[in-house]
Amino acid sequence: MEREESYELxxxxxxxxxxxxxxxxxxxxxxxxxxxxxxxAVLGFTTMLLKVLEEMQPTHMLVAFDAGxxxxxxxxxxxxxxxxxxxxxxxxxxxxxxxxxxxAFSIRRFELEGYEADDIIGTLTRQADESGWKTTVITGxxxxxxxxxxxxxxxxxxxxxxxxxxYTPKEIADKYGLQPLQIIDLKGLMGDASDNIxxxxxxxxxxxxxxxxxxxxxxxxxxxxxxxxxKKLQENLRxxxxxxxxxxxxxxxxxxxxxxxxxEQTVYSGYDAAAxxxxxxxxxxxxxxxxVKTAAPKDGGQSxxxxxxxxxxxxxxxxxxxxxEKLTSPMALYVEMxxxxxxxxxxxxxxxxxxxISFYVPYDVAVEWQAFREWLADDTKEKWVFDGKRDTVGxxxxxxxxxGIGFDVYLASxxxxxxxxxxxxxxxxxxxxxxxxxxxxxxxxxGAKRQVPETSVLSEHVARKAAxxxxxxxxxxxxxxxxxxxxxxxxxxxxxxxxxxxxEKQGVKINRERLLEMGEELDSQLETLTAKIHxxxxxxxxxxxxxxxxxxxxxxxxxxxxxxTKTGPSTSADVLEKLAPYHPIIGEILHxxxxxxxxxTYIEGxxxxxxxxxxxxxxxxxxxxxxTGRLSSTEPNLQNIPIRLxxxxxxxxxxxxxxxxxxxxxADYSQIELRVLAHISGDENLIDAFRKxxxxxxxTAMDVFGVSEAEVTPLMRRQAKAVNFxxxxxxxxxxxxxxxxxxxxxxxxFIERYFAVFSGVKRYMEEIVKQAKQDGYVTTLxxxxxxxPDIKSSNxxxxxxxxxxxxxxxxQGTAADIIKLAMIRxxxxxxxxxxxxxxxxxxxxxxxxxxxxxxxAVMQKLVPDVMENALKLDVPLKVDVHYxxxxxxxx
DNA sequence: CCCCTCACG
DNA sequence: ACGTACGTGAGGGGT
Numbered sequence: 039m040e041r042e043e044s045y046e047l048x049x050x051x052x053x054x055x056x057x058x059x060x061x062x063x064x065x066x067x068x069x070x071x072x073x074x075x076x077x078x079a080v081l082g083f084t085t086m087l088l089k090v091l092e093e094m095q096p097t098h099m100l101v102a103f104d105a106g107x108x109x110x111x112x113x114x115x116x117x118x119x120x121x122x123x124x125x126x127x128x129x130x131x132x133x134x135x136x137x138x139x140x141x142a143f144s145i146r147r148f149e150l151e152g153y154e155a156d157d158i159i160g161t162l163t164r165q166a167d168e169s170g171w172k173t174t175v176i177t178g179x180x181x182x183x184x185x186x187x188x189x190x191x192x193x194x195x196x197x198x199x200x201x202x203x204x205y206t207p208k209e210i211a212d213k214y215g216l217q218p219l220q221i222i223d224l225k226g227l228m229g230d231a232s233d234n235i236x237x238x239x240x241x242x243x244x245x246x247x248x249x250x251x252x253x254x255x256x257x258x259x260x261x262x263x264x265x266x267x268x269k270k271l272q273e274n275l276r277x278x279x280x281x282x283x284x285x286x287x288x289x290x291x292x293x294x295x296x297x298x299x300x301x302e303q304t305v306y307s308g309y310d311a312a313a314x315x316x317x318x319x320x321x322x323x324x325x326x327x328x329x330v331k332t333a334a335p336k337d338g339g340q341s342x343x344x345x346x347x348x349x350x351x352x353x354x355x356x357x358x359x360x361x362x363e364k365l366t367s368p369m370a371l372y373v374e375m376x377x378x379x380x381x382x383x384x385x386x387x388x389x390x391x392x393x394x395i396s397f398y399v400p401y402d403v404a405v406e407w408q409a410f411r412e413w414l415a416d417d418t419k420e421k422w423v424f425d426g427k428r429d430t431v432g433x434x435x436x437x438x439x440x441x442g443i444g445f446d447v448y449l450a451s452x453x454x455x456x457x458x459x460x461x462x463x464x465x466x467x468x469x470x471x472x473x474x475x476x477x478x479x480x481x482x483x484x485g486a487k488r489q490v491p492e493t494s495v496l497s498e499h500v501a502r503k504a505a506x507x508x509x510x511x512x513x514x515x516x517x518x519x520x521x522x523x524x525x526x527x528x529x530x531x532x533x534x535x536x537x538x539x540x541x542e543k544q545g546v547k548i549n550r551e552r553l554l555e556m557g558e559e560l561d562s563q564l565e566t567l568t569a570k571i572h573x574x575x576x577x578x579x580x581x582x583x584x585x586x587x588x589x590x591x592x593x594x595x596x597x598x599x600x601x602x603t604k605t606g607p608s609t610s611a612d613v614l615e616k617l618a619p620y621h622p623i624i625g626e627i628l629h630x631x632x633x634x635x636x637x638x639t640y641i642e643g644x645x646x647x648x649x650x651x652x653x654x655x656x657x658x659x660x661x662x663x664x665x666t667g668r669l670s671s672t673e674p675n676l677q678n679i680p681i682r683l684x685x686x687x688x689x690x691x692x693x694x695x696x697x698x699x700x701x702x703x704x705a706d707y708s709q710i711e712l713r714v715l716a717h718i719s720g721d722e723n724l725i726d727a728f729r730k731x732x733x734x735x736x737x738t739a740m741d742v743f744g745v746s747e748a749e750v751t752p753l754m755r756r757q758a759k760a761v762n763f764x765x766x767x768x769x770x771x772x773x774x775x776x777x778x779x780x781x782x783x784x785x786x787x788f789i790e791r792y793f794a795v796f797s798g799v800k801r802y803m804e805e806i807v808k809q810a811k812q813d814g815y816v817t818t819l820x821x822x823x824x825x826x827p828d829i830k831s832s833n834x835x836x837x838x839x840x841x842x843x844x845x846x847x848x849x850q851g852t853a854a855d856i857i858k859l860a861m862i863r864x865x866x867x868x869x870x871x872x873x874x875x876x877x878x879x880x881x882x883x884x885x886x887x888x889x890x891x892x893x894x895a896v897m898q899k900l901v902p903d904v905m906e907n908a909l910k911l912d913v914p915l916k917v918d919v920h921y922x923x924x925x926x927x928x929x
Numbered sequence: 930c931c932c933c934t935c936a937c938g
Numbered sequence: 939a940c941g942t943a944c945g946t947g948a949g950g951g952g953t
Contacts, residue, residue, distance in 0.1 A: 583951055584933055584951075585951075610933080610935085611934080631935080632935090635936070636936095638949055639936070639947095665945075672948090674947090677938070677947085678937035678946080679936080680937080681936090686936080706938095711938090763943085763944090764943065766944070768942095770942060772941065772942060776942080838941090846945080854945095884938085931952090932953100934951105935949095936946100
């Protein structure tokens with residue numbers, strides 16, 4: 039049934055706001071902004087909207103919402119919608135945001151006190167239908183299919199909101215064999231659980247459709263009950279005549295609500311790109327920002343992919359002189375490298391930017407350009423950068439020096455939102471700059487497909503990065519000041535990045551032969567173990583495969599399944615330890631695992647990372663990864679070298695000083711987290727214990743078990759230690775019971791007794807959670823901030839997790855602040871005193887140095903002195919120092 | 930690319 | 939009733 043083309047200029051799109059918001063909310067994971075605002079329903083709504091605008095080209099638009107508590111149907115049927123779960127707060131709080139979204143898009147929204155969105159849409163589609171307008175209704179609610187006519191189509195969202203299925207009378211006939219209005223009869227008979235429409239018991243979709251095809255309507259079915267086949271069905275219908283009529287009434291969408299709105303008031307003529315961009319930035323919809331320019335702009339005309347115009351220059355070899363005066367201060371600098379690992383990556387070129395100018399200097403040009411290299415090394419020329427440590431270390435491998443880093447956008451961005459680990463420049467640009475930057479993956483390609491793009495693409499990309507840095511700095515400075523984070527950046531993270539740069543470049547010397555020897559020893563032991571395990575199993579299999587191992591243990595050997603993972607029975611060490619008494623194979627497997635780990639991760643892994651030029655390992659300390667403020671270490675990770683078991687600890691024998699006759703010196707904080715807890719909780723008992731210099735676990739055991747120091751047994755001390763760990767992690771009886779292998783009841787008992795004695799700790803735990811709920815974030819002593827969007831979640835698991843995080847983060851984060859301060863002071867101290875000793879590694883509560891013999895005495899005193907006085911707390915900090923010929927011997 | 934497991938604090 | 943201890947990174951297996 040083709041309609042006249044010439045009059046098809048109008049297209050009215052009506053959106054069922056509540057239905058789409060609900061769909062989007064349940065289809066998408068619970069996303070939130072760095073400030074803790076939930077946005078998943080908004081994002082889903084936005085995706086749907088962009089799709090509708092692009093595909094349907096509407097000329098008129100309106101979004102209808104439910105309004106008011108008393109819906110007119112309530113008076114007719116009290117239980118109506120009684121079965122519907124209450125709207126969760128995470129969704130309710132998004133409705134105002136969706137209204138903002140629609141305002142940003144200049145789309146008319148409408149609600150009417152006491153009416154549902156259905157009724158508004160029902161009424162408006164009638165009006166539109168009567169005036170012969172082409173109309174499309176967007177909803178997730180199948181009931182709406184009753185509105186379909188020759189003029190009106192209904193698009194039902196599927197799979198959340200990403201796809202839509204369009205229904206015209208033809209599709210309804212094809213799918214159900216019904217006229218659109220008969221959808222009401224269908225609901226009247228089969229009911230709808232989600233709307234608490236009862237329908238007729240025993241009648242589902244199949245039966246309802248069969249009846250309607252034969253009789254046409256609920257009324258006709260009820261008039262002909264006697265002729266209907268099936269005794270039980272007849273009986274059900276007869277007993278529920280009234281309920282069937284009522285159900286049909288409930289399913290009927292009102293078409294004459296007092297909607298005081300003319301369809302002409304819903305004209306849609308495009309959106310204001312600036313308003314939408316601003317809204318997306320607020321919502322942190324970074325991936326959608328690029329689509330704003332693509333969508334039909336309000337000022338008409340251009341569409342397509344082109345980004346906002348960006349102009350830049352490429353500095354060529356022969357013409358460097360004319361650029362010399364453009365090397366100003368301050369200036370944004372970006373060093374582009376080919377690859378993530380800046381200890382190995384070639385440098386491709388430099389991006390430079392300041393007000394109104396932006397240019398690209400290819401590496402070859404930069405090397406020959408004396409004025410540029412001087413500017414780079416001049417610490418009076420201020421540079422604004424993105425990851426100054428990367429630049430510093432990367433350049434130093436190429437014999438170039440960078441100095442005068444005045445602002446690091448990477449670190450600033452991390453401090454503003456530590457939850458989003460490893461800020462990217464494209465992300466920062468989308469949030470803080472006018473100029474757009476493509477993600478590196480899109481420019482270079484990913485994985486095996488990675489390659490350096492052609493020069494024109496590369497140069498623009500790098501120039502854009504520099505421009506984005508330049509434009510972001512003022513806004514980042516403002517935001518840092520608002521959050522009281524300026525000092526943390528300028529006095530801690532920024533200077534630390536240079537300390538870390540020096541440590542990474544210095545590297546730690548490895549005794550390759552020692553690693554090789556250990557590897558050969560492990561090879562032979564593993565061979566023996568493999569043979570033994572295969573014999574005990576009666577068949578060869580891959581011991582490294584949890585799947586195959588599970589089959590051997592639980593199917594073939596029929597051992598009891600104590601714990602399951604998502605994919606099958608667990609074979610983790612804690613489970614295997616419990617199974618050890620059942621079969622001799624278990625002990626061998628545990629041993630195999632232990633040695634296998636040493637071989638693959640440590641012997642082979644570390645050997646691969648020995649730098650060809652230096653014979654050292656140069657890790658990278660990531661300064662912007664963790665949510666708590668700790669560092670992390672990659673390629674290789676030098677913060678998880680074995681120590682707990684003697685066989686693994688031997689790996690540390692391969693970590694040696696880089697100069698003959700020197701020593702390795704290690705200094706670690708004793709109980710730093712519990713001392714921090716004592717300070718921030720103000721617990722008198724805990725403070726007292728530390729001031730008296732007591733063994734904290736023994737003291738805890740004395741207090742919790744009510745015994746004297748002499749009466750504390752090793753078991754009591756072990757349990758007290760676990761309780762202390764639990765306290766720091768944000769204790770739960772379940773977690774403690776797992777750790778100590780005791781019942782939950784016993785664990786709960788321990789916790790209760792602990793809190794009775796350490797009531798200040800208990801008060802702190804309660805207060806910090808309360809404060810986190812109020813502010814949406816927690817902070818460390820130095821104002822480092824972590825947002826906890828889930829702290830108010832209605833989901834028990836998410837909320838509990840956030841609560842434990844609220845308890846743990848100020849403790850772990852403050853301890854991280856302290857050792858970072860100590861590192862900066864330590865580096866200063868070494869320089870001031872003209873010492874040759876070098877700081878090499880940080881392992882969360884430990885610093886590792888290489889020290890000439892002549893400086894051993896000085897360093898043994900200096901290091902703990904600096905570390906213990908890095909920050910003044912209400913309890914003393916204590917540091918233990920050890921030294922030896924290898925890291926292993928520094929114990 | 931995800932899952933499991935395990936090394937560290 | 940819910941089912942986790944906090945924070946990381948790496949290797950091997952399997953899809």
